Amino acid sequence: MRASTSLIALAASLQTASAHYYFPHLIVNGTKTPEFKYVRDVLPANSTSDYPDPVNAYNGKEAPVYGAFDTSYVTDIRCGRSAHLAASKTLTADILAGSEVGFAIKTYIDDSYNFGIFHPGPAQLWLSKSEDLSTDLGDGEWVKIGYQGPNSSTTWSTDRATELFFDMPESTPPGTYLLRLELPFPIKDWPGHSQWYTNCAHVNIIGSGGGSPGPSVKLPEAYNVLDPGINYEDGVDYNEGLENYKPPGPEVWSG
Numbered sequence: 096m097r098a099s100t101s102l103i104a105l106a107a108s109l110q111t112a113s114a115h116y117y118f119p120h121l122i123v124n125g126t127k128t129p130e131f132k133y134v135r136d137v138l139p140a141n142s143t144s145d146y147p148d149p150v151n152a153y154n155g156k157e158a159p160v161y162g163a164f165d166t167s168y169v170t171d172i173r174c175g176r177s178a179h180l181a182a183s184k185t186l187t188a189d190i191l192a193g194s195e196v197g198f199a200i201k202t203y204i205d206d207s208y209n210f211g212i213f214h215p216g217p218a219q220l221w222l223s224k225s226e227d228l229s230t231d232l233g234d235g236e237w238v239k240i241g242y243q244g245p246n247s248s249t250t251w252s253t254d255r256a257t258e259l260f261f262d263m264p265e266s267t268p269p270g271t272y273l274l275r276l277e278l279p280f281p282i283k284d285w286p287g288h289s290q291w292y293t294n295c296a297h298v299n300i301i302g303s304g305g306g307s308p309g310p311s312v313k314l315p316e317a318y319n320v321l322d323p324g325i326n327y328e329d330g331v332d333y334n335e336g337l338e339n340y341k342p343p344g345p346e347v348w349s350g
């Protein structure tokens with residue numbers, strides 16, 4: 096029973112896998128900003144070399160980065176596919192610490208596919224202090240500032256969402272940061288095939304500060320292919336046992 100439920104869920108996930116998504120719109124002060132204005136643009140997937148599933152490869156910007164963690168994926172898993180190439184043309188959004196910040200999805204504008212996030216998994220938000228956003232490779236320290244996980248033992252709070260909102264911690268030290276949204280699609284018994292939907296915005300935090308963000312980690316070094324948050328452990332599956340789900344990475348810093 097457990098196994099067949101999982102297989103049906105997996106089949107459903109894979110069947111719709113051709114319509115993926117990305118998050119090119121930052122939402123600040125209640126306003127959805129233009130595509131890739133404050134979010135680093137990404138390159139489309141080219142071919143089976145960076146998308147090892149030709150049947151589902153739409154070869155667009157919406158194609159995920161696979162969690163293989165080999166060297167060719169290192170920078171892509173931080174901010175999206177080749178996103179560092181867009182760093183110098185990405186603008187920086189002023190965000191008041193303590194305010195709500197969000198990202199909005201882009202997916203196929205097609206009645207059958209434009210239905211939001213469909214892969215089961217969490218959403219996490221990260222900050223990395225940056226001296227120079229126009230050259231930052233995302234290789235500095237990252238602090239997790241938001242998490243949206245399962246909202247029952249069988250469902251995810253991200254399901255069908257088209258916008259995701261988080262609170263920018265009130266005591267975040269002022270300054271410029273990479274703000275990274277990450278949606279890993281965990282996988283069962285197929286190490287290295289988790290799918291990663293990540294995009295990064297350039298932000299300048301305004302406020303009185305005073306906090307000490309942490310713990311901080313390097314990405315993707317903080318993860319490994321057998322992390323139970325991306326390669327489910329026994330008893331946890333796409334849509335069952337989620338009360339035991341442990342997200343990848345450190346605790347959330349909330350200021």
Ligand SMILES: *[C@@H]1O[C@H](CO)[C@@H](O)[C@H](O)[C@H]1NC(C)=O
Binds near residue numbers: 138139140145176177
């Ligand atoms: C895709 O191909 C172009 C042109 O050959 C190349 O510049 C780019 O780096 C490739 N993208 C990826 C993600 O491999």
Ligand SMILES: *[C@@H]1O[C@H](CO)[C@@H](O)[C@H](O)[C@H]1NC(C)=O
Binds near residue numbers: 123188189190191
């Ligand atoms: C958001 O509001 C703050 C406070 O009014 C303002 O300083 C900031 O420029 C606004 N950010 C954007 C991107 O409009």
Ligand SMILES: *[C@@H]1O[C@H](CO)[C@@H](O)[C@H](O)[C@H]1NC(C)=O
Binds near residue numbers: 246247250252253254
């Ligand atoms: C969980 O979140 C989803 C998506 O927002 C929502 O449809 C569902 O009602 C929520 N379930 C529970 C138990 O809160």
Ligand SMILES: [Cu+2]
Binds near residue numbers: 108111159214290
């Ligand atoms: Cu997929």
